[in-house]
Amino acid sequence: MKAAKFEYEQAQSLQQIQDAYGSDPSALRLMGGSQSLGPMLNLRLVRPGRVLDVSAVPELRQVTAIKGHVRIGAAVTHAQIEDGIYELLRGHMMQKVAGRIAYRGVRNRGTLGGSLAHADPAADWVLTCVALGARINVRGTQGSRTVPMSEFMLAAYTTVLEAGEFIESVDVPEVSGSARWGYYKFTRKVGEFADASCACYFDPATRTARVVIGAMEGAPRSLPELAVKVAAQGAAVLEGDTIEAALQPYLAQRDEAHQVLFRTVVERSLKQALGVKG
Numbered sequence: 001m002k003a004a005k006f007e008y009e010q011a012q013s014l015q016q017i018q019d020a021y022g023s024d025p026s027a028l029r030l031m032g033g034s035q036s037l038g039p040m041l042n043l044r045l046v047r048p049g050r051v052l053d054v055s056a057v058p059e060l061r062q063v064t065a066i067k068g069h070v071r072i073g074a075a076v077t078h079a080q081i082e083d084g085i086y087e088l089l090r091g092h093m094m095q096k097v098a099g100r101i102a103y104r105g106v107r108n109r110g111t112l113g114g115s116l117a118h119a120d121p122a123a124d125w126v127l128t129c130v131a132l133g134a135r136i137n138v139r140g141t142q143g144s145r146t147v148p149m150s151e152f153m154l155a156a157y158t159t160v161l162e163a164g165e166f167i168e169s170v171d172v173p174e175v176s177g178s179a180r181w182g183y184y185k186f187t188r189k190v191g192e193f194a195d196a197s198c199a200c201y202f203d204p205a206t207r208t209a210r211v212v213i214g215a216m217e218g219a220p221r222s223l224p225e226l227a228v229k230v231a232a233q234g235a236a237v238l239e240g241d242t243i244e245a246a247l248q249p250y251l252a253q254r255d256e257a258h259q260v261l262f263r264t265v266v267e268r269s270l271k272q273a274l275g276v277k278g
Contacts (some may be wrong), residue, residue: 001043001044001200002042002218003041003042003044004041004047004050005089006041006047006049006050006051007048007049007050007051007098008051008053009027009050009052009053010052010053010055010056011053011056012056012057013056013058013121014057014059014060014139014168015029015205016057017052017054017057017139017166017167018052018139018140018141018144018164018186020052020156021141021163021164025091025141025163025164026051026163027049027050027249028048028049028051028052029046029048029050029051029052029053029128030051030052030054030117030119030166031052031053032054032055032074032110032111032113032114033055033075033077033108033114033124034074034107034109034113035102035109035110035111035114035122035128036105036110036114036115036117036118036158037051037114037118037126040073040082046081046194047061049173052116054075055075055111056075057075059073059168060073060074060075060113060168060169061073061075061076061183062076062112062224063086063088063089063199064074064088065088065174066171067171068171068173068174069135069164069171069174070088070089070092070094070173070174071169071170071171072086072089072094072139072169072170072171072172072173073111073112073113073168073169073272074112074113074114074116074166074167074168074169074170075111075112075113075114076111076112076113076114077104077108077109077110077111078098078101078102078107078108078111078115079098079104079107079108081094081097081098081099081112082095082101083245087205088174088175090175091175091218092172092175093128093131093132093172093181093183093201094132094172096183097124097125097128097183097199098124098162100124100183100185101124102190102191102192103126103190103191104130106191107131112125112170113133113166113168113170114155115169116136116149116152116159116167116170117159117166117167118157119154119156119158119159119219119250120193120252121156121214121215121216121217121218121220122193122194122195122197122214122215123193123220124185124194124197124263126153126214126219126220127197127198127199127212127215128183128199128221129149129170129210130149130150130182130199130210130212130222131181131199131200131201131210131211131220132149132168132169132172132173132210133148133149133150133173133201133208133210134148134149134172134203134275135147135148135149135170135171136148136152136167136170137167137168137169137170138161138165138166138167138168139165139166139167139168140162140164140165140166140173141164141165142164142232146171149170150222151170151219153219153220154218154219155218155219156217156218165271171257173203173206173208176205176206177205178203178204178205178240179198179201179203179205180197180201180202180203180273180274180275181200181272181273182198182199182200182269182270182271182272182273182274183197183198183199183200183203183254183272184197184198184265184268184269184272185197185198185214185215185265186261186264186265188210192198192214193215194212194239195215195258195261196215196216196258196264196265197213197214197265197271198210198211198212198213198214198216198262198265198266198268198269199211199214199254200212200227200230200269200270200273201273202227202230202231202253202273204231208230209227209228210223210227211223211226211227211230211246211266211269211270212223212232213247213250213262213266216250220243223246223247223266225243225246226243226266230245230255230270230273230274234274235274235276237270238267238270238271238274238276243263243266243270244263246266247259247262247263247266250262251274259264
């Protein structure tokens with residue numbers, strides 16, 4: 001199937017994006033790398049009158065340091081993060097996760113902002129940004145605002161973005177010598193979205209401890225009690241039924257196979273963070 005007819009433009013500035021929304025924001029869709037919007041257009045799940053390509057806007061392709069955080073422009077691609085193009089992201093959890101997104105063709109085109117705005121429950125960035133405690137910087141015709149990633153995604157393919165708003169950048173913690181993290185997912189084959197996934201992030205210097213599971217029906221789910229136990233007890237948490245008990249509220253209605261998958265991704269993610277082999 002081919003996309004329905006639409007007008008295509010390429011933006012060169014943030015102001016041009018804002019101006020493009022005009023009096024009818026619902027008629028316009030922004031396009032980053034087109035890895036999410038492209039298939040939706042071709043399947044005619046969306047039929048905008050205009051598509052504005054924002055991938056070349058300079059402000060959306062920058063990575064800068066800002067008060068203990070790294071600010072990543074929304075149009076930065078997965079491959080640029082994976083390849084260490086930006087020094088601030090070398091050795092960062094973001095770099096490691098980027099290399100596991102789909103396959104290289106997708107990573108070459110796909111963008112951080114596009115993935116977050118699409119809000120697929122199984123997407124790598126949605127899960128990772130919750131685990132990192134990222135902040136989403138939103139810009140729109142009515143001004144700018146910052147939204148914690150934990151509040152950004154409301155449900156599957158649904159975010160707090162209102163008509164006329166777009167993601168300008170994403171703030172994640174700078175690389176810290178005391179930070180430890182883990183990320184693990186199950187996919188049926190390379191390139192597919194995850195059937196189960198888990199990301200965890202611990203940093204004693206900032207008293208941060210998060211364990212988050214993804215590939216659920218909606219937004220990622222945090223396991224705060226488990227995170228606190230891991231921070232306090234370390235690898236001892238891997239013994240017994242602590243992980244299973246933490247997952248029980250979210251998996252009670254799932255079949256045994258899915259319960260095993262989620263127990264495994266949590267265990268392997270924590271082992272990565274704790275430096276436990278096996």
